Amino acid sequence: MNTIEEIANILKKLKSAVILTHMRPDGDTLGSALSLGRALSLIGVKNEILNEEPIPARFSFLEGVEEVKLGPSFDAEAMILVDVSAENRLGRLQEYFRRRVHKKLTVAIDHHQSNLRFCRYNYVAECSSNCQHIYKLILALGVEPDRRIAQALLTGLVTDSGLFSHADVSEETFLTAAACMRAGADVAKITYEAYQKKTKARADLYADAVYHLRYFLGGRLAVAVVRQSMLKKYGVGADATEGIVDFALSVDSVAVSVCIMEFDREKYKVSFRARSQNVSEIARVFGGGGHVLAAGCMLFGTEEEVLDRLAFTVSQYIEA
Ligand SMILES: [Mn+2]
CATH class of the missing domain: 3.10.310.30 (Diaminopimelate Epimerase; Chain A, domain 1)
Structure with a gap:
C-alpha cells in the first residue's frame, strides 16, 4: 500500500484525471470526488467526475455536483477511484475502467476493509468516512480547503458516520469535521439536505x-x-x-x-x-x-x- 504523501506526489504530477465514484452514489463518494476534484483544479490538474447514473436530488445543494458526468468528455491521464471497494461497485462505468486499466495510471483512496487493492496505487485504511482520507490528501497536495471543499468533505463525514453516531467515529473524525467548520462548512444545511430531508x-x-x-x-x-x-x-x-x-x-x-x-x-x-x-x-x-x-x-x-x-x-x- 502507498502512503498519503506518495499518492499526493503522484497526483501533483498529473496533467489530467477522471475521478470515478461508486454506484448508488452517497454523500461520501460524492463528497470525496467533489472536494478532491476542486483541489486538483486549484493546482492545475484538469479533471472531471463520473458516476454511472444521474446524481440524486438530495445532493443538488453541493457546489459542482451539476458537473458530474455519466461518461468522459476527454481522454484523461489517470483514473482516481474514491470510496470504491471493488470494480463492480462502478456499475456501468466498470467497462470504461476495464478498457483503460492497463493503459492509465490508476489510484484508489478508500476506507473499506474489503477493498481489493485493484488499482496500481492504493491508499486503503478503515475509518468512519473516506472524506477523512481525502482531507489529509488535500492538505498533502498543498491546498488549503476553501468553503466549497469543506462543504463537500463534511457531507461525507456526516452521512457515512450516521450523524457522528457509528462505532467507528473517532477523534480524527471530529478533528476533520472541526477543520471543515473552520473553513466555512454549514453542518445544519448538510444534515438536513443530505441526511434527514425526505419526500x-x-x-x-x-x-x-x-x-x-x-x-x-x-x-x-x-x-x-x-x-x-x-x-x-x-x-x-x-x-x-x-x-x-x-x-x-x-x-x-x-x-x-x-x-x-x-x-x-x-x-x-x-x-x-x-x-x-x-x-x-x-x-x-x-x-x-x-x-x-x-x-x-x-x-x-x-x-x-x-x-x-x-x-x-x-x-x-x-x-x-
Ligand atoms: Mn464511504
Whole structure:
C-alpha cells in the first residue's frame, strides 16, 4: 500500500484525471470526488467526475455536483477511484475502467476493509468516512480547503458516520469535521439536505417497510423487505430505501439488521448493519463485502429462499 504523501506526489504530477465514484452514489463518494476534484483544479490538474447514473436530488445543494458526468468528455491521464471497494461497485462505468486499466495510471483512496487493492496505487485504511482520507490528501497536495471543499468533505463525514453516531467515529473524525467548520462548512444545511430531508413518498415507503419488519433467531435478526411492487406503489427509486436498515438495528433485541431490496425479479440487493457483529464476513459468504458494521451483497431466488439463506447464515455467526 502507498502512503498519503506518495499518492499526493503522484497526483501533483498529473496533467489530467477522471475521478470515478461508486454506484448508488452517497454523500461520501460524492463528497470525496467533489472536494478532491476542486483541489486538483486549484493546482492545475484538469479533471472531471463520473458516476454511472444521474446524481440524486438530495445532493443538488453541493457546489459542482451539476458537473458530474455519466461518461468522459476527454481522454484523461489517470483514473482516481474514491470510496470504491471493488470494480463492480462502478456499475456501468466498470467497462470504461476495464478498457483503460492497463493503459492509465490508476489510484484508489478508500476506507473499506474489503477493498481489493485493484488499482496500481492504493491508499486503503478503515475509518468512519473516506472524506477523512481525502482531507489529509488535500492538505498533502498543498491546498488549503476553501468553503466549497469543506462543504463537500463534511457531507461525507456526516452521512457515512450516521450523524457522528457509528462505532467507528473517532477523534480524527471530529478533528476533520472541526477543520471543515473552520473553513466555512454549514453542518445544519448538510444534515438536513443530505441526511434527514425526505419526500412524503419516501417517508411512506419507510413506514411500510418498518411496519412489516420480520424477525428471526429469537429477535436477534431483523429483516426489512422492499419489493418492486412497494417502490412502484409509492413511486420511489431504489435509493429511497436508505435508512430503513438503520432503523431495524435500533430495536433492542436486534444484533444484525438487514434490508433486502428486490431490484429485479428474484434478485435482491442486501444491506447489513450491526453494532458489534462483523457483518462484512457474513456479506462475504454471499460474494459481497464492506465494513465491519455495514456491508452488502446480492442474493438471488424467491423472497422466502433469500430469507431462509440469510437466517441460516447469520445464525452461524451470531453468538448464541
Ligand atoms: Mn464511504
